Amino acid sequence: MTGALAIGGSARVWxxxxxxxxxxxxxxxxxxxxxxxxxxxxESVKRPLRFVPPAVLAALVLPDLVTIRPSVVATLAxxxxxxxxxxxxxxxxxxxxxxxxxxxxxxxxLFRFVVFA
Amino acid sequence: MDGTLFDDDLWAGVRDVSPLxxxxxxxxxxxxxxxxxxxxxLAEAVGxxxxxxxxxxxxxxxxxLGANAPLAVxxxxxxxxxLRMVMYSASIAPHFARYARETRAALAYFxxxxxxxxxxxxxxxxxxRTRWRYYLGAAASLWAVWQVGTVVxxxxxxGVPDAWGLTFAVPLVFLALLVPAMKDRPTTVAGVAGGAIxxxxxGLPLNLGLLAGAIVGILAGLIAEAIDx
Numbered sequence: 269m270t271g272a273l274a275i276g277g278s279a280r281v282w283x284x285x286x287x288x289x290x291x292x293x294x295x296x297x298x299x300x301x302x303x304x305x306x307x308x309x310x311e312s313v314k315r316p317l318r319f320v321p322p323a324v325l326a327a328l329v330l331p332d333l334v335t336i337r338p339s340v341v342a343t344l345a346x347x348x349x350x351x352x353x354x355x356x357x358x359x360x361x362x363x364x365x366x367x368x369x370x371x372x373x374x375x376x377x378l379f380r381f382v383v384f385a
Numbered sequence: 386m387d388g389t390l391f392d393d394d395l396w397a398g399v400r401d402v403s404p405l406x407x408x409x410x411x412x413x414x415x416x417x418x419x420x421x422x423x424x425x426x427l428a429e430a431v432g433x434x435x436x437x438x439x440x441x442x443x444x445x446x447x448x449x450l451g452a453n454a455p456l457a458v459x460x461x462x463x464x465x466x467x468l469r470m471v472m473y474s475a476s477i478a479p480h481f482a483r484y485a486r487e488t489r490a491a492l493a494y495f496x497x498x499x500x501x502x503x504x505x506x507x508x509x510x511x512x513x514r515t516r517w518r519y520y521l522g523a524a525a526s527l528w529a530v531w532q533v534g535t536v537v538x539x540x541x542x543x544g545v546p547d548a549w550g551l552t553f554a555v556p557l558v559f560l561a562l563l564v565p566a567m568k569d570r571p572t573t574v575a576g577v578a579g580g581a582i583x584x585x586x587x588g589l590p591l592n593l594g595l596l597a598g599a600i601v602g603i604l605a606g607l608i609a610e611a612i613d614x
Contacts, residue, residue: 278426278429280450280456281425281429281433281450282429282432283456284446284450284456284459284460284463285429285432285433285436285437286436287456287460288436288437288442288446288459288460288463288464288467289436289437289438291460291463291464291467292437292438292439292442292463292464292467292470293493293494295464295467295468295470295471295474296470296473296474296493296494296496297474297489297490297493298470298471298474298475299471299474299475299476299478300474300477300478300481300489300492300493300496301486301489301490301493302478303478303479303481303482313471313475314472314475315607315610316603316606316607317468317469317471317472317475318472318571318572318606319571319572319575319602319603319605319606319607320465320468320469320472320599320603321469321562321563321566321572322563322566322567322572322573322575322576322579322602322606323575323576323578323579323598323599323600323601323602323603323605323606324465324466324469324579324595324598324599324602325441325559325560325562325563325566325576325579326563326567326575326576326577326579326580326583326598326602327579327580327582327583327594327595327597327598327599327602328441328445328466328556328559328583328595329556329559329560329563329580330580330581330583330584330598331583331584331587331594331595332553332555332556333556334584335584335587336584336585336587348553351553351557352556352557352560355557355560355561356560356564359560359561359563359564359565360564363561363564363565364407364408364561365407365408365409365411365412365558365561365562366407366408366411368557368558368560368561369411369554369557369558369561372553372554372557372560373550373551373553373554373557376550376553377549377550380548380550
């Protein structure tokens with residue numbers, strides 16, 4: 269235990285779980301429930317939704333791989349970025365989650381414990 | 386496969402989803418490990434996996450909970466990540482339209498990226514499938530493996546030393562989902578713009594960099610699509 273949840277504690281966690289769960293179930297149910305009342309999903313809803321997965325996933329991934337530092341070398345010579353680029357290539361070639369995780373972690377360890385050690 | 390256990394549509398769903406478990410098992414373990422890292426108890430971790438049942442949003446919520454972000458930011462971020470479910474719901478809805486309201490309500494609970502992608506592809510190819518049986522075979526298998534994986538992650542995760550950086554598996558999972566999501570020019574623009582803004586805005590408080598990246602990425606995708614037309 270890191271004790272990171274000292275502020276607010278368990279009530280805070282359960283509040284988050286229930287609220288996220290309700291919102292997510294609402295999203296899941298939305299059109300499965302509504303279908304029959306409307307004939308076709310409006311194009312104005314469909315179009316932006318198409319870009320949600322790439323935009324959100326990239327915004328989640330990139331800050332965990334890159335940190336802007338004072339010099340270009342310091343920014344690029346980061347084992348997380350190197351592991352990310354290698355894992356990205358594996359993801360692109362194989363579209364396999366397991367292979368991506370395995371290669372990414374091994375690359376991270378190689379650079380952290382051997383190359384940059 | 387006539388005459389075997391697998392000629393039933395339910396079992397066909399179970400069979401077809403099984404190769405995906407290779408990716409789901411480590412993802413579920415990471416969700417359990419991340420829950421321990423954020424300071425959650427086993428009950429809270431399982432509660433999250435059962436009630437939310439959406440890996441990427443669970444990991445983001447755990448990250449923010451561990452960083453003591455405001456509750457509204459935790460909930461808002463997770464909700465934004467799961468907005469894509471609306472798209473899946475819209476896409477699979479015609480296949481479930483003939484079922485009773487209660488059946489549809491139950492089927493909706495199990496909707497995930499993998500169950501959606503697998504089912505819609507199969508329904509397009511194999512018109513004769515009984516929709517709810519095939520979908521439930523795949524989706525409920527994913528659910529069961531997700532719950533067991535979370536528990537195992539909570540139990541074994543506590544014993545792994547920090548230096549191994551196992552939480553780095555989290556961005557790697559997202560990366561494995563991101564790459565196939567950038568399948569044409571506008572979606573690639575959305576990803577590149579969203580990622581770049583998130584990196585530049587990483588210093589913003591309340592993890593607003595993530596929301597800024599997501600919003601800019603979606604707008605960039607819409608603009609790229611408009612230019613392509």
